Amino acid sequence: MSVLTQQLVLGVLIGGLYGLAATGLSLVFGVMRVLNVAHGELIMLGGYGAFWLAALLGVDPFAALLVVVPAALLFGALLYWGLFSFVVRAHEEARVKNSLLIGFGLALALHALAVRLWTADERAIPTPYSGAVLSVGDLAIPVVRLATLAIALGLTVALQLLLAHWRWGKAIRATAEDWQAALLTGIDVRRAYVLAFALGTGLAGAAGTLVTVAYSVSPAIGLEWTLKALIVVVLAGLGSMLGTFVGGVVLGVAEAASAATFGGPYREIVGLVIFVVVLVVRPRGLFGR
Amino acid sequence: MLEVRDVEAGYGDVRVLAGVSLSVAPGEIVALLGPNGAGKSTLLACIAGLTRFSAGSISWEGQDLRTVHTHLIVERGIALVPEGRRLFGGMTVQDNLELGAFAPRAWPARRVALEQVYALFPVLAERRRTTVQALSGGQQQMVAVGRALMAAPRLLMLDEPSLGLAPRLVSAILDALATINRAGVAVFVVEQNVPAALRLAHRGYVLEGGRIVGEGTGAALMADAHVRRAYLGPLAVRPSGERGE
Numbered sequence: 001m002s003v004l005t006q007q008l009v010l011g012v013l014i015g016g017l018y019g020l021a022a023t024g025l026s027l028v029f030g031v032m033r034v035l036n037v038a039h040g041e042l043i044m045l046g047g048y049g050a051f052w053l054a055a056l057l058g059v060d061p062f063a064a065l066l067v068v069v070p071a072a073l074l075f076g077a078l079l080y081w082g083l084f085s086f087v088v089r090a091h092e093e094a095r096v097k098n099s100l101l102i103g104f105g106l107a108l109a110l111h112a113l114a115v116r117l118w119t120a121d122e123r124a125i126p127t128p129y130s131g132a133v134l135s136v137g138d139l140a141i142p143v144v145r146l147a148t149l150a151i152a153l154g155l156t157v158a159l160q161l162l163l164a165h166w167r168w169g170k171a172i173r174a175t176a177e178d179w180q181a182a183l184l185t186g187i188d189v190r191r192a193y194v195l196a197f198a199l200g201t202g203l204a205g206a207a208g209t210l211v212t213v214a215y216s217v218s219p220a221i222g223l224e225w226t227l228k229a230l231i232v233v234v235l236a237g238l239g240s241m242l243g244t245f246v247g248g249v250v251l252g253v254a255e256a257a258s259a260a261t262f263g264g265p266y267r268e269i270v271g272l273v274i275f276v277v278v279l280v281v282r283p284r285g286l287f288g289r
Numbered sequence: 290m291l292e293v294r295d296v297e298a299g300y301g302d303v304r305v306l307a308g309v310s311l312s313v314a315p316g317e318i319v320a321l322l323g324p325n326g327a328g329k330s331t332l333l334a335c336i337a338g339l340t341r342f343s344a345g346s347i348s349w350e351g352q353d354l355r356t357v358h359t360h361l362i363v364e365r366g367i368a369l370v371p372e373g374r375r376l377f378g379g380m381t382v383q384d385n386l387e388l389g390a391f392a393p394r395a396w397p398a399r400r401v402a403l404e405q406v407y408a409l410f411p412v413l414a415e416r417r418r419t420t421v422q423a424l425s426g427g428q429q430q431m432v433a434v435g436r437a438l439m440a441a442p443r444l445l446m447l448d449e450p451s452l453g454l455a456p457r458l459v460s461a462i463l464d465a466l467a468t469i470n471r472a473g474v475a476v477f478v479v480e481q482n483v484p485a486a487l488r489l490a491h492r493g494y495v496l497e498g499g500r501i502v503g504e505g506t507g508a509a510l511m512a513d514a515h516v517r518r519a520y521l522g523p524l525a526v527r528p529s530g531e532r533g534e
Contacts, residue, residue, distance in 0.1 A: 167391075167396075170380075170384060170387070170388055171388070171391060173377070173379075173380065174377050174380070174388050177377045177378065177379060177380070178375050178377065180339060180371070180375065181371065181375035181376070181377065182388075183338075183339065183358075183359040183360050183363075184337060184339075184359065184363065184368070184369050184371060184375070184437075185363065185388045185389050185391050185392075185436060185439075185440065186360045186363035186364055186389075186390075186391040186392030186395070186440055187360055187388070187391050188358070188360045189360070239379065
């Protein structure tokens with residue numbers, strides 16, 4: 001019993017990162033109707049950013065967030081202007097197709113770049129507190145992972161508040177609902193797109209940092225994280241960032257439960273099963289509008 | 290202040306506007322009549338900058354609007370209430386209205402503008418925290434008009450504001466337009482309810498097949514044989530609530 005509980009706790013902890021990874025993807029897809037299949041590679045890049053700061057400059061990985069996130073915001077804006085701004089002008093169908101092509105191209109390029117810069121090896125960031133464990137009864141909760149869960153939740157709440165109250169946050173939501181109506185209220189929707197894409201990339205950078213400090217990073221994790229994020233977006237539905245976070249936790253727990261019950265290899269399968277079942281039974285997702 | 294000259298526009302090979310000229314002066318209410326497919330919505334979309342036109346010119350307060358982006362046209366004082374309202378359904382009444390004041394010119398005065406809209410449509414003040422999709426059609430239309438007013442426009446354009454509304458609500462919306470106009474805002478309205486539109490408007494234009502085929506004062510158009518036959522029906526006079534579609 002306690003083995004299962006322990007597994008479920010670890011599932012919640014990684015689920016928070018699934019949730020954070022998915023908020024960025026959900027934001028970009030919801031606003032621009034562009035599926036950024038390179039989202040996982042952006043997460044990977046954020047992870048290497050933190051790794052470099054730690055390895056070369058000795059920066060604490062949590063403090064590295066303060067550098068990685070702003071850098072990722074800027075990188076996101078550049079990516080938008082360089083690649084995706086051409087896509088959003090196209091009509092719906094061409095937009096989805098072209099964004100997939102651009103996304104896959106970007107994913108391949110970033111993967112190759114990462115192999116070249118950091119080799120294909122797995123990297124982790126050792127810290128003095130890496131092994132710290134919080135004991136609750138006979139449960140052992142890794143402190144670093146608990147901290148990543150808290151930060152992921154904090155960032156999601158911050159994003160939700162930003163979208164609810166900030167002037168441009170409301171503009172982003174309005175653009176997501178109806179971009180032509182948004183134009184008619186005087187919103188520069190191109191700017192809303194840049195902001196949404198930059199925010200999505202910033203969140204990917206944060207997620208990558210947290211993944212790397214709590215687990216590890218390698219050039220190959222991109223596709224895996226894109227898939228996790230996509231499953232969570234489908235599971236949670238569009239429209240609510242906190243809902244997306246909860247969806248991530250649900251996926252983490254479901255993976256842990258199936259791994260504990262049926263064995264490790266089933267961890268990856270449960271997400272795909274959820275993906276298909278949700279699409280069939282409830283296509284707008286658990287919390288989708 | 291709005292001058293439309295020989296505007297041609299279309300989608301692909303289909304020419305929707307075949308040289309349209311008209312004008313709206315400050316403080317005027319101008320109605321645009323015409324059958325479905327005549328190009329009325331396209332003309333409004335051209336003025337608002339949503340659709341590019343292939344020939345002719347549209348100028349506003351002496352400045353050419355051809356290359357001006359939609360959001361900057363709003364900033365210059367033209368607001369459009371689009372057909373079908375196009376509200377942000379998942380957001381509250383108040384959020385929808387506030388977004389209407391997004392243009393930098395209107396944003397600082399949004400609190401005052403909000404109170405003015407609530408004074409015009411008191412029912413919206415009661416429902417300010419309600420999500421728009423939970424409102425009735427009439428209330429949604431009030432939000433749509435209110436949202437456009439939040440931009441503090443000097444020209445308010447409306448595309449079929451009474452479409453699908455009960456007669457009582459049609460007159461509520463049209464009465465509101467008269468009130469808005471008395472505050473100095475020019476109104477350019479596409480309306481299927483021809484008798485009501487012509488009673489409200491100072492002047493009107495008739496658009497058919499992408500061309501202006503008639504113009505005149507509201508009373509003159511009301512008496513015009515072609516208008517009576519095409520838009521007012523054989524009985525010529527209908528109760529104001531009924532839509533002349």
